[in-house]
Amino acid sequence: MDAILLCMKKSGILFFRKIKFPTTNVVRFHTKYNFLGLLETRYDHFDNVLIMAHGGKHGILTSSHYRDEKYAIYIDENDAEAFKNDFVFAVSCLTANQFGARCVEKGTIAYLGYQVLIGCLFTAHPDSRSKVPASLVTDINTLVKHIFIEELSAAYEEFLKTPISVKVLRERFAFGFEKRLSELLNMSPEQIHQQYNIKISDRLFRIFAIQMILDVLSNLNDILPKLVCLGEENYISSSYIKYRKAAGYSKEEIAEELESNPYFKEIKHSEYKQYLRDLVTC
Numbered sequence: 544m545d546a547i548l549l550c551m552k553k554s555g556i557l558f559f560r561k562i563k564f565p566t567t568n569v570v571r572f573h574t575k576y577n578f579l580g581l582l583e584t585r586y587d588h589f590d591n592v593l594i595m596a597h598g599g600k601h602g603i604l605t606s607s608h609y610r611d612e613k614y615a616i617y618i619d620e621n622d623a624e625a626f627k628n629d630f631v632f633a634v635s636c637l638t639a640n641q642f643g644a645r646c647v648e649k650g651t652i653a654y655l656g657y658q659v660l661i662g663c664l665f666t667a668h669p670d671s672r673s674k675v676p677a678s679l680v681t682d683i684n685t686l687v688k689h690i691f692i693e694e695l696s697a698a699y700e701e702f703l704k705t706p707i708s709v710k711v712l713r714e715r716f717a718f719g720f721e722k723r724l725s726e727l728l729n730m731s732p733e734q735i736h737q738q739y740n741i742k743i744s745d746r747l748f749r750i751f752a753i754q755m756i757l758d759v760l761s762n763l764n765d766i767l768p769k770l771v772c773l774g775e776e777n778y779i780s781s782s783y784i785k786y787r788k789a790a791g792y793s794k795e796e797i798a799e800e801l802e803s804n805p806y807f808k809e810i811k812h813s814e815y816k817q818y819l820r821d822l823v824t825c
Contacts, residue, residue: 598635
C-alpha cells in the first residue's frame with residue numbers, strides 16, 4: 544500500500560469521504576480500531592498516514608454523546624506511539640499543536656497539520672442582514688469542499704509517486720487550492736455548473752456568491768500559514784521507488800536520483816534514509 548487513510552463518517556466532514564486517489568493504492572479506514580491496530584504492526588514499514596477528521600489541540604475528535612459537548616477525544620496523545628516511523632498528514636483543526644508535537648516526540652518522522660480552526664473554509668455564516676439564501680450558502684460550501692478534496696488528492700498523489708518533500712506537498716496543495724478558488728471569480732455561473740454540477744443564478748452569483756468566495760480567500764490568509772510540518776519537512780515517500788521501477792527505471796538510475804535528491808540529502812532520520820536505499824536495491 545502507498546498510504547493508509549482514516550476518513551471518519553461524521554457530520555461536517557462526510558463530504559471528505561468523496562476524496563479519490565485514482566492512481567495510487569490508498570487503504571481506507573472509517574474507525575480507529577483497525578486503523579491503529581494495523582499501524583501498530585507496521586513500525587518497520589515507514590507508512591504514509593492521512594487523517595481526515597475533526598480535531599483539537601490534544602487529538603482527533605469524534606461526535607460526543609453528551610448534549611452539552613459537541614466533540615469528544617477519539618485518538619489522543621496516548622495513541623501517539625501508533626504513528627511511530629510514519630509521516631502523518633492530518634486534515635483536521637488544531638492537531639499540529641500538542642498532539643502533533645507528541646506524535647513527533649513518540650517517533651513520528653513528520654507531522655503535517657493545522658494549528659488553527661479550518662471549518663470557516665467550508666461552513667459560511669453570512670450576516671443575517673445580508674439575506675443570503677440558505678441554498679446558496681450550501682452551494683458555495685459544497686463548491687469549496689469539492690475543490691479542496693480535488694487539490695488535496697492531486698498533491699498527495701504527486702507526493703506518493705514522485706520524490707518531493709512534505710514541504711513541497713504543503714506548498715503544492717496550498718497553491719493549488721488557492722488558485723482554483725481564485726479562478727472561480729473569473730468563471731460564469733454556467734461554467735461553474737458545467738464543471739462542478741452546481742447551479743447558481745446570474746443574479747445570486749453577482750450579488751452574493753462572489754463576495755462569499757472572496758471571504759473564503761480572505762480566510763486562507765490566516766489558515767495557510769498555519770498548515771505546518773513538525774519534524775522532518777524533507778521527508779519523501781518511499782512509495783515513489785515502486786513507481787520508478789514500474790516505469791522501467793533501473794536500480795542504478797533510481798539510486799543515482801535518490802542520492803542526488805536535495806530533500807533526501809537533508810533528511811536527518813538515518814534509519815529511514817537507509818530504508819530508502821534498501822528499497823532501491825531489493
